[in-house]
Amino acid sequence: AAKRSVSVAKKGRSVRGIKTGDPVYGIIADIYEQIALVRFQPADASHAANRTFCYIRISEVSHNYAREFRDYFKIGDFIKARVKEVKELGTYLTIVDDDLGVIRAFCSRDRTELSQEGVCPKCKGRERRKWAGRPEQREERGGGGRREGGFRGRDGGRGREGGGFRGRSERGGGSNGFSRGPRREGRGGFRR
Numbered sequence: 001a002a003k004r005s006v007s008v009a010k011k012g013r014s015v016r017g018i019k020t021g022d023p024v025y026g027i028i029a030d031i032y033e034q035i036a037l038v039r040f041q042p043a044d045a046s047h048a049a050n051r052t053f054c055y056i057r058i059s060e061v062s063h064n065y066a067r068e069f070r071d072y073f074k075i076g077d078f079i080k081a082r083v084k085e086v087k088e089l090g091t092y093l094t095i096v097d098d099d100l101g102v103i104r105a106f107c108s109r110d111r112t113e114l115s116q117e118g119v120c121p122k123c124k125g126r127e128r129r130k131w132a133g134r135p136e137q138r139e140e141r142g143g144g145g146r147r148e149g150g151f152r153g154r155d156g157g158r159g160r161e162g163g164g165f166r167g168r169s170e171r172g173g174g175s176n177g178f179s180r181g182p183r184r185e186g187r188g189g190f191r192r
């Protein structure tokens with residue numbers, strides 16, 4: 001007698017876990033200094049998530065240097081994001097691309113829904129967001145390398161001779177008023 005086997009095929013589509021590159025929708029639940037907590041739902045019903053919360057790192061909100069999350073979204077905003085990586089400790093999202101970002105936002109003062117320009121219709125306040133489907137607004141700053149006038153410190157780029165550091169007297173010397181001698185070109189030490 002020949003061996004026979006029987007198998008049962010499930011009816012309908014199968015469900016798979018989320019993976020890198022999958023689109024998701026979420027609500028910003030909490031914001032910390034370097035990471036934001038997002039309550040999310042996969043965009044496609046055939047994708048299942050084993051957790052309901054995921055994270056966005058501050059480095060995953062912009063191609064440029066991002067100082068604070070509040071320039072991109074706030075708690076309660078609805079976002080469209082993409083899965084950056086799935087790890088054992090959690091799922092990480094990104095909103096760097098132009099098609100990703102905030103899809104629905106609310107005023108920080110009165111919780112009225114903001115227009116796509118970031119203006120509250122009730123209090124007329126304006127708020128900044130990284131809206132999905134729009135190119136990121138890049139800040140115009142004096143930039144470039146040191147030779148192009150960039151990298152200005154807290155003294156406005158005057159350097160040590162400009163009196164930009166604390167502890168120097170009006171005459172430009174040390175805190176006691178005495179000069180340490182002329183500066184050597186290069187490392188900034190004094191001449192011996």
